[in-house]
Amino acid sequence: MIIALNNKSNLTKQDFEKYQEELKKINSEMQLILCPNLLNIGEFHLENFKLGAQNVSETTDGAYTGEVSANQLKSYEVEYCIVGHSERRMYQKETLETISKKINKLFENEITPILCIGETLEEKESGKVEEILLTELTTAIVNLTEAEKDKLIVAYEPIWSIGTGIIPSNEDIKKTLKFIKTILPNSKILYGGSANENNIDTLKEIELIDGYLLGGLSLKPNDLEKFVNKLEK
Numbered sequence: 001m002i003i004a005l006n007n008k009s010n011l012t013k014q015d016f017e018k019y020q021e022e023l024k025k026i027n028s029e030m031q032l033i034l035c036p037n038l039l040n041i042g043e044f045h046l047e048n049f050k051l052g053a054q055n056v057s058e059t060t061d062g063a064y065t066g067e068v069s070a071n072q073l074k075s076y077e078v079e080y081c082i083v084g085h086s087e088r089r090m091y092q093k094e095t096l097e098t099i100s101k102k103i104n105k106l107f108e109n110e111i112t113p114i115l116c117i118g119e120t121l122e123e124k125e126s127g128k129v130e131e132i133l134l135t136e137l138t139t140a141i142v143n144l145t146e147a148e149k150d151k152l153i154v155a156y157e158p159i160w161s162i163g164t165g166i167i168p169s170n171e172d173i174k175k176t177l178k179f180i181k182t183i184l185p186n187s188k189i190l191y192g193g194s195a196n197e198n199n200i201d202t203l204k205e206i207e208l209i210d211g212y213l214l215g216g217l218s219l220k221p222n223d224l225e226k227f228v229n230k231l232e233k
């Protein structure tokens with residue numbers, strides 16, 4: 001089971017130091033991954049977590065002002081990187097082509113991509129979930145080898161569920177994960193979107209879920225610990 005924490009654009013350098021002290025207390029057999037904001041990557045020193053990033057440049061090192069390459073992330077011992085989060089697709093206008101390039105750069109540098117996919121509420125209500133996910137998945141994996149496809153981690157995050165406190169029914173999640181498995185049968189699949197210590201007992205009934213991508217909960221170490229404990233029970 002994988003637990004990946006997405007801090008998003010939260011925590012100053014000072015906050016992050018205190019935060020790491022809290023996270024140190026979380027003891028688990030599960031694979032814990034922390035994706036701090038980019039600057040805090042340089043401050044990371046936890047032994048119970050692996051290090052992840054939230055984004056990477058589609059370019060290599062070079063004259064690309066403001067960009068951070070996969071090679072540079074690698075030099076900070078980053079092992080995982082979130083790609084194509086809906087917030088980046090929405091606010092930074094990340095395209096399907098950009099996301100595919102980023103995934104390739106990560107694999108070239110032996111960093112495991114965590115590809116986020118998911119539908120809007122409007123797309124869900126008009127019955128387009130599978131169509132949307134098919135496009136997001138097939139365009140992202142177009143240049144990957146079979147071995148890379150197997151290594152890719154997919155995070156299914158319904159956009160209408162992110163940060164809203166609303167989660168899909170277990171039946172809907174199961175149906176969607178089964179669909180993802182038809183395209184990527186060997187990839188690990190995470191669920192993301194308002195997962196917390198109150199709904200984990202219900203979510204954990206879904207056997208197809210290989211782990212969770214946690215946004216809001218990542219910022220509350222005490223509740224996160226409850227979540228981890230409930231999941232491990």
Ligand code: PGA
Nearest residue numbers: 162163193194214215216
């Ligand atoms: P949330 O965010 O857990 O706050 O809904 C998840 C995410 O955006 O990855």
